[in-house]
Amino acid sequence: MLKNKKVLLCVTGGIAVFKAAALTSKLFQEGAEVKVMMTESAQQFVTPLTFQTLARNAVYVDTFEEKDPEKIAHIDLADWADVILIAPATANIIGKVANGIADDMISTTILAATAPVLIAPAMNVHMYQHPAVVKNMRTVASFGYQFIEPGEGLLACGYVGKGRLAEPEEIIAGLHAFFTPKEQLFKNKRMLVTAGPTVEAVDPVRYFTNRSSGKMGYAIAETAAALGAEVTLISGPTSLLTPSNVTPIHVTSAQEMYEQVIRAYSHQDVVIKAAAVADYRPKHYSNDKVKKKPDGWSIELERTKDILAELGKQKQQQILVGFAAESTNIEEYALQKLEKKNLDLIVANSIVQEGAGFKSDTNIVTILHRNGKKxxxxxxxKQEVAFEILKEVHSCLKENKQR
Structure with missing residues (x-):
C-alpha cells in the first residue's frame, strides 16, 4: 500500500528517536520512498548516518545547507512529499507548528507544505497533559493535521502514563489507513456520535464516573468524517483530540449529554451512541465538601435518563446504533437491548477479554442487525472496527432507501 509513496519523515528530539529509525526501515521495506529531516536535538540521540543508511537517501538537518544549488531544499521537500510524518513529535515542535514559528528546517518546511501532515507525539505524561500542549494540539488539529495517538505505559523518564511514541507498526497502520481510498459513503449524510464517559458529581470534590476512554467513539467520528459524513461528536470528558472535520460538543454529566443529543437528534441521518453514560447519579448534590466521618457513608442514587431508549421512541428515518459492553452472556444481552430500545444495529463486546474493552487501542466486537444478520x-x-461498523451502517441506509 505504501509502494512508491513519498514520505517525508521529520524526526524531532527525544529518546523515542530510536523508534523512528525502526520506522524508517519498515517504511523502506513497504516500498515507500523516505526522506528524513532531523532537528539538532534529534541528532543528539541518533546520528543522521543511521537514517541515511536505512532510508537510502540523504538526510536534511540544516535550512541553510543547500545540497542542490538549483533548488531551495525545504521548499522542494515540502512540494515533493505525498505525506509529511512528524515522529517523534515533541511538545516543542507541536508548539512551533501551532503558532507558525519557523526557526529550523522542520518547522520551516511544515509552513511551506501543502501535503497532508501526520503527527505522532512523544513526551512525558505531564507535558502531554499540560494545558499549553493540549491547546497547541487542538490548534494543530484545526489545521486538518491528523494525530497518531501515543501509547500508555512506562516512559523513559520513569513515569507511567500516556506519552509513549506509538510503535512503528501502529504508525505504519496509520499510514495505511491514510492512503486507503475512501469512498464517500456518507456524502450529504449527517451523523451524530457520542463518546467517552460521563461524570456525576457528589460534591465539589467527589464524583462517580467509569473507565471509558472515548477511543471507540472518536475513531468512529474520525472515520465517518473521512467517508464524507457531516459529523457532530458529543463527548464526555476525555484526553483525546477532536478529529479533523468533526464538530465537537463537550459535556460532563449524563443530563447534559441527554439534552445535547435530543436537541440534535431530529436533524440526523445516523446516530451512533458509543458513550458510556452513567445509569445512576447521586440523588442529592452537596454544595459543600462532605466531611469525613468515623463510620460509613451511604449515597442514595437515582436513575439517569436512558438516552438510547428515548432515541428509540422518537426514531423516524434515523439509523440508530447502540453498544453493549458486557462481561457475561454478551450476545444475549445485546439482542435484548437491540429489541428493547428499537435499534437498527448493536455492537457487542466483552469488557474482560484481553485486547478489548475500555482504554484499549484494539477491540473485538460482534455487530448484530435487527434483521438477524451477524x-x-x-x-x-479501533479505527478498523470503526470502518467495519460504518460499512454495516451504510448497508442499513441502502436498505432504508429501497423500502
Missing part, C-alpha cells in the same frame, strides 16, 4: 470481527484496531 458479523463477528477478530481483534482489530
Amino acid at each position: 458479523k463477528e470481527l477478530p481483534l482489530l484496531t
Whole structure:
C-alpha cells in the first residue's frame, strides 16, 4: 500500500528517536520512498548516518545547507512529499507548528507544505497533559493535521502514563489507513456520535464516573468524517483530540449529554451512541465538601435518563446504533437491548477479554442487525472496527432507501 509513496519523515528530539529509525526501515521495506529531516536535538540521540543508511537517501538537518544549488531544499521537500510524518513529535515542535514559528528546517518546511501532515507525539505524561500542549494540539488539529495517538505505559523518564511514541507498526497502520481510498459513503449524510464517559458529581470534590476512554467513539467520528459524513461528536470528558472535520460538543454529566443529543437528534441521518453514560447519579448534590466521618457513608442514587431508549421512541428515518459492553452472556444481552430500545444495529463486546474493552487501542466486537444478520470481527484496531461498523451502517441506509 505504501509502494512508491513519498514520505517525508521529520524526526524531532527525544529518546523515542530510536523508534523512528525502526520506522524508517519498515517504511523502506513497504516500498515507500523516505526522506528524513532531523532537528539538532534529534541528532543528539541518533546520528543522521543511521537514517541515511536505512532510508537510502540523504538526510536534511540544516535550512541553510543547500545540497542542490538549483533548488531551495525545504521548499522542494515540502512540494515533493505525498505525506509529511512528524515522529517523534515533541511538545516543542507541536508548539512551533501551532503558532507558525519557523526557526529550523522542520518547522520551516511544515509552513511551506501543502501535503497532508501526520503527527505522532512523544513526551512525558505531564507535558502531554499540560494545558499549553493540549491547546497547541487542538490548534494543530484545526489545521486538518491528523494525530497518531501515543501509547500508555512506562516512559523513559520513569513515569507511567500516556506519552509513549506509538510503535512503528501502529504508525505504519496509520499510514495505511491514510492512503486507503475512501469512498464517500456518507456524502450529504449527517451523523451524530457520542463518546467517552460521563461524570456525576457528589460534591465539589467527589464524583462517580467509569473507565471509558472515548477511543471507540472518536475513531468512529474520525472515520465517518473521512467517508464524507457531516459529523457532530458529543463527548464526555476525555484526553483525546477532536478529529479533523468533526464538530465537537463537550459535556460532563449524563443530563447534559441527554439534552445535547435530543436537541440534535431530529436533524440526523445516523446516530451512533458509543458513550458510556452513567445509569445512576447521586440523588442529592452537596454544595459543600462532605466531611469525613468515623463510620460509613451511604449515597442514595437515582436513575439517569436512558438516552438510547428515548432515541428509540422518537426514531423516524434515523439509523440508530447502540453498544453493549458486557462481561457475561454478551450476545444475549445485546439482542435484548437491540429489541428493547428499537435499534437498527448493536455492537457487542466483552469488557474482560484481553485486547478489548475500555482504554484499549484494539477491540473485538460482534455487530448484530435487527434483521438477524451477524458479523463477528477478530481483534482489530479501533479505527478498523470503526470502518467495519460504518460499512454495516451504510448497508442499513441502502436498505432504508429501497423500502
